[in-house]
Each structure stands twice: as C-alpha cells, then as structure tokens.
Amino acid sequence: MVNRVFRAALLSMAACGLALAAHAQTPAPTPAPAATPAPAAQAAPAPADADPVVxxxxxxxxHRSDVQRMVxxxxxxxxxxxxxxxxxxxxxxxxxxxxxAEAGYKANLAGTPEVKDEIKRAEERAVQRAYIQKEVQSRITPAKxxxxxxxxxxxxxxxxxxKAAHILVEKEDEAKAIIAQLKKGGDFAKLAKEKSKDPVAAEQGGDLGYFTKDTMVEPFADAAFAMKKGEVSKEPVKTQFGWHIIxxxxxxxxPQPxxxxxxxxxxxxxxKDIVTNVVDDLRKVAKVETFQLDGSPMPKEEAAPAPKAEEPKKN
Incomplete structure (x- = not known):
C-alpha cells in the first residue's frame, strides 16, 4: 500500500514537472499573501559540509537540500x-x-516570453512572502x-x-447495593474492579483522573461538582450509560497555560491579523480598478431606495 502511494506521488510530481511548459502558456493568477509567514527568503548560506552534494x-x-525540498x-x-x-x-x-531542465536551456527556452513571465510571477510571490515576513517580525513585539x-x-x-472515581452498573438496585456496602466500610477501588462495567476505569479502581465539568455528561458532572472532597454519592446517578456511584x-x-x-x-x-492590516493599509493608498472577465467595466451598484415616510394615521 505504502509503495503504491509513494509511486503515485512521484509519478504525479514528474507529471507536474513536465507540464510546466504547458502551464506557462496560461499565466497563473498571483496569489494573495500567505497568512502565516514563510521561512526567510534570504537565509544565510549553510556551511558546505552541512549541505553535501548527493x-x-x-x-x-x-545537494541534500534539493532532496529535502522534494520530500x-x-x-x-x-x-x-x-x-x-x-x-x-x-x-x-x-x-x-x-x-x-538542461535540455530546455539548450533549446533556448529560458528566454521565451512564457518562461520569463513565469519567472517574474515566481519572483513576485517570493517578494510577497519576504515582505509579509518582514512586517510580521517587526510587529510581533514582546509587548504585543x-x-x-x-x-x-x-x-x-x-x-x-x-478528580473522581466511579463504579458503573446496569441497574439501580445494583448501584444501591454497592452504596450500602460502601457505607459498611467497603473498599471503593476493590468494588470498582469487581463490579464496574467501565473496563478502563475499573482497571484503575474506578479512577477517572481530573476533569472539567464540560467533559462529562451532564447528570454525572452536575453530581460530581456538587459533592465535597472525599464524599461518595448517597444515591446512584443515572446517565445514558447506566447507574453510577461517584x-x-x-x-x-x-492551572492556566x-x-x-x-x-x-x-x-x-x-x-493573521497583521497580514490583514498590511493588505488593508496598502489598499487604502492604492488606486485599484477591477473589471469583468471580458475586460468591460463593472456594473454600477444601484443605490438602495430611500425608506418612504410613514403616512399619518387617520382617526
């Protein structure tokens, strides 16, 4: 299965690589700036031995970095x-x-309008990412x-x-009988291991660990949070899972993080907020004109009709 997935992925990559020439004939739209900053566009070069020739x-x-990029x-x-x-x-x-690629260079395709256009668009995307990263890094201050x-x-x-433990049984009578045993000094953890229908908790003597109120079903949570530390429920609590002794x-x-x-x-x-603000600020001082797909002017939006004044009521 894994080999099939890997082969399919490589075939897809090969097809994408060989389809670049066709893709260049239809210029791709310039994407909006990424919401999360990309890695530095002008990172310091790594030592030669850190990126060996493979x-x-x-x-x-x-280089090994070429392998890592492809992976x-x-x-x-x-x-x-x-x-x-x-x-x-x-x-x-x-x-x-x-x-x-070498064959394409030998065929003098690097200077064609289609390739130059694609290179320009790739450069534009890289500049976008670098600018966004610069703005994000300068605006995320310790104070912010x-x-x-x-x-x-x-x-x-x-x-x-x-932090609570419970014993889960199917019938109310069973639960009441266990409560009676506990009142006589029965060991809660031992009874949980012997009688609880919750196998995971039973292995731990009924222990459920710490939990917040919203993580348990309502009747169980309401009962547990109303009890005091060290208290055992005096009456069994019914949920869709059965009857609980808590x-x-x-x-x-x-603790807060x-x-x-x-x-x-x-x-x-x-x-994300910074990217939105950067784009909004740029649009405020830019002259932006948009047209329909055929290049014709956009239809003007009709102003909403003013509300009519209410006529006075007749007596």
Missing part, C-alpha cells in the same frame, strides 16, 4: 516514511528533472505578545476540576 548531472551538483512536496503519509527508503526514487526524480496573552487568559479563565477524591482550579505554552498559537493569530 549527485552530479553533467557536472551540475544536486517536503510529497503527501504526508510518504513524508513519514524513512528517508533511506524513499531516497533512491527521490534522487532519480531529481536527476530526471535536471536533465529535462503579552497583550495577546492577557486577552487569551481573560477569554479562557481557569476552570474548576474534579467518589470525589480531589478538587482544584485548573504559561506564555511559552501558548506562544505559537498567539503568534499565528497575530500573524
């Missing part, structure tokens, strides 16, 4: 495979691509991050958590 095609070097374009399930397994097929495809973090804490207040072992306030824990999430949201 092949040469008529003297032109193919990054493959489907996720293929990317998860060990590189050693897919490397032979990837290097073969890179060699084929180099040979096709702290402001976003404080807003996050307000929107996600600390919640109360309960023991509350602890209560606490859920630190800035470092939510920093990637906050940076992503700030980046």
């Amino acid at each position: 092949a040469r095609v008529n003297g032109e070097a193919v 990054a374009q493959l489907p996720p399930q293929v990317q998860q495979m060990p590189l050693e397994m897919i490397y032979p097929a990837v290097i073969e495809q890179l060699v084929n691509s180099k040979l096709v 991050l702290d402001e976003a973090y404080q807003a996050f804490l307000k929107q996600n207040p600390a919640q109360e958590e309960v 023991k509350v072992e602890d209560k606490r306030t859920q 630190s800035l470092d824990e939510v920093k990637p999430q906050l940076e992503q949201q700030l980046s």
